[in-house]
Amino acid sequence: MTRRYLAANWKxxxxxxxxxxxxxxxxxxxxxxxxxxxxxxPSLYLSELSTxxxxxxxxxxxxxxxxxxxxxxxxxxxISAPMLATCGASHVIVGHSERRxxxxxxxxxxxxxxxxxxxxxxxxxxxxxxxxxxxESGATERVLENQVRGALSGFxxxxxxxxxxxxxxxxxxxxxNASPETxxxxxEFISRLLTEVLGAPVPILYGGSVTPENAEDLxxxxxxxxxxxxxxxLTSGKLEAIHxxxxxxx
Ligand code: PGA
Numbered sequence: 001m002t003r004r005y006l007a008a009n010w011k012x013x014x015x016x017x018x019x020x021x022x023x024x025x026x027x028x029x030x031x032x033x034x035x036x037x038x039x040x041x042p043s044l045y046l047s048e049l050s051t052x053x054x055x056x057x058x059x060x061x062x063x064x065x066x067x068x069x070x071x072x073x074x075x076x077x078x079i080s081a082p083m084l085a086t087c088g089a090s091h092v093i094v095g096h097s098e099r100r101x102x103x104x105x106x107x108x109x110x111x112x113x114x115x116x117x118x119x120x121x122x123x124x125x126x127x128x129x130x131x132x133x134x135x136e137s138g139a140t141e142r143v144l145e146n147q148v149r150g151a152l153s154g155f156x157x158x159x160x161x162x163x164x165x166x167x168x169x170x171x172x173x174x175x176x177n178a179s180p181e182t183x184x185x186x187x188e189f190i191s192r193l194l195t196e197v198l199g200a201p202v203p204i205l206y207g208g209s210v211t212p213e214n215a216e217d218l219x220x221x222x223x224x225x226x227x228x229x230x231x232x233x234l235t236s237g238k239l240e241a242i243h244x245x246x247x248x249x250x
Contacts, residue, residue: 002034002225003034003035003036003203003225004034004035004036004225004226004246004247004249005035005036005038005163005203005205005225005226005227006035006036006037006038006226006227006229006239006242006243006246007037007038007039007040007063007091007093007125007163007165007205007207007226007227007228007229008037008038008039008040008229008233008239009040009065009093009096009207009228009229009230009233010039010040010041010042010065010233010234011042011065011098011230012042013042013234014041014042014045014234015234015235015236016234016235017235017236019041019045019048019049019052020052021236022236023049023052023053023060025236025237025240026060026236026239026240027060029240029243030247031059032059032243032247033059034247035059035226035243035246035247036059036061036226037059037060037061037243038060038061038062038063038090038091038125039053039060039061039062039063039233040062040063040064040065040091040093040125041062041065042065043064043065043066043079043084043087046062046064046084046087046088046089047087047088049062049088050062050087050088050089051088053088054088061089061090061091062087062088062089062090062091063089063090063091063092063093063125064079064081064084064089064091064092064093064122065092065093065096066079066092066093066094066096066099066113067079067080067081067083067084067092067094067113067116067117067122068080068081068113068116069109069112069113069115069116070116071116071120080116081113081116081117081119081120081122082120084120084122085120085121085122089122090121090122090123091122091123091124091125091163092113092117092122092123092124092125093124093125093127093165093228094110094113094114094117094124094125094126094127095107095110095113095126095127095128095147095151096127096167097127097129097131097167097169097172098172101169106150107146107147107150107151108150108151110126110150110151111150111151111152111153111154111155114126114151114152114155114162115155118160118161118162123161123162123163124162124163125163125164125165125205125228126151126152126162126163126164126165127164127165127167127207127228128144128147128148128164128165128166128167128190129144129147129166129167129168129169129171129172129207129208130143130144130168130169130170131143131168131169131170132169132170135168135170140186141189144166144186144189144190144193145193148164148190148193148194148197149193149197152194152197152198153197155197155198160198160200160202162198162202163202163203163204163205163225163226164190164194164202164203164204164205165204165205165206165207165228166183166186166187166190166204166205166206166207167206167207167208167228168182168186168208170208171207171208171209172207172208172209172230173209173230173231174208174209175209176208176209177208177209177210177211177214177218178206178208180217180218180220180221183206183218183221183223183224184221184222184223184224187204187206187221187223187224188223190204191204191223203225203226204223204224204225205224205225205226205227205228206218206221206224206226206227206228207227207228207229207230209231210227210228210229210232210242211231211232211238211242212232212238212241212242212245215227215241215242215245215246216245216248216249218245219245219246219248219249220249226246227242227246229242
């Protein structure tokens, strides 16, 4: 049975039902150890979440949404990988499209963040994806290749503990998810590229308007190793339906 991943990116939100009830609901789901659940709250809630998760559920992990590329120092407003680890995080999202576009994070910085995460035994969830203009002009593969090579060149260790999330920017928060065929085509391309760059295949998650309605079809795509879910992850019931779709497609 292959391992699959369900990552919940709360962004700058908390579930409306409250953190405690949300985690209790997750703890009551059917136990499916082959699906690793990773929750990325705003950093302020990391410690609270880590403590509650440890108490409630063994297959739930906690992630930072971002980290800086230095362990400490004069970087007002930032949080470091060692700090995330101290708060109980085991993963960190790096290079989310909102970090790239709103905060101007470039590939070389993202590569350094990934190194810092790995040095602190955090699993990076490295996000890549093309915007609408790139897709429409046929530049998708070129953009994905630049993002992968720009951040990961020089990481030649096979078996590196890293997850990649393919998140087409035009599908994030728009309700326009990529079709299963589009996702499969992109994942196959990324998989070949990662094997070339890192010397080994890496699990690839899909993200971009994943909902209970489309999760079943997307989960059936053999190149999809899991999901990175934003909006729908803010309600435990929706996340549960997506989790069920992933578990059923094993
Ligand atoms: P979405 O967000 O599911 O709301 O589209 C996904 C993401 O940004 O990770």
